[in-house]
Amino acid sequence: MFLGTYEPKLDEKGRVILPAKFRDELSNGLVLTRGQERCIYVFSAREFESMSDKIRQAPVTSKQARDYMRVFLSGASAETPDKQHRVTIPANLRGYAGLDRDLTVIGAGSRVEIWDAAAWQSYLAEQEAAFAETAEEVIPGLF
Numbered sequence: 754m755f756l757g758t759y760e761p762k763l764d765e766k767g768r769v770i771l772p773a774k775f776r777d778e779l780s781n782g783l784v785l786t787r788g789q790e791r792c793i794y795v796f797s798a799r800e801f802e803s804m805s806d807k808i809r810q811a812p813v814t815s816k817q818a819r820d821y822m823r824v825f826l827s828g829a830s831a832e833t834p835d836k837q838h839r840v841t842i843p844a845n846l847r848g849y850a851g852l853d854r855d856l857t858v859i860g861a862g863s864r865v866e867i868w869d870a871a872a873w874q875s876y877l878a879e880q881e882a883a884f885a886e887t888a889e890e891v892i893p894g895l896f
Contacts, residue, residue, distance in 0.1 A: 755860030768839040787828040795865035
């Protein structure tokens with residue numbers, strides 16, 4: 754499970770150093786793809802394969818499922834970290850997420866998310882108030 758918040762820098766070649774706590778799970782390969790709210794999702798190769806299996810089960814007759822599948826999979830890029838634990842983020846994904854030099858990398862359970870640091874701060878400020886005021890059950894059975 755991926756947890757925590759980290760603030761690495763994007764180097765001039767579009768690479769980011771993976772947080773130490775994420776390296777074991779991602780060292781044998783990972784997949785980067787478009788995420789919601791203009792971030793980049795990072796899945797271990799194993800988790801992405803599981804996600805792909807679920808996506809393939811979606812009805813091809815559903816336009817919404819086809820649209821989601823196209824956007825999600827067309828932006829995907831399989832990567833392997835180098836010996837310094839760096840991963841290259843493809844230019845199209847850097848553009849999609851509006852990544853600049855300052856990044857925020859968060860653990861989001863089964864995936865990692867890479868955000869532009871300013872975008873993350875804005876998103877978090879917006880969501881923390883709603884999170885603190887949540888009085889109803891958002892995730893059934895959690896509380």
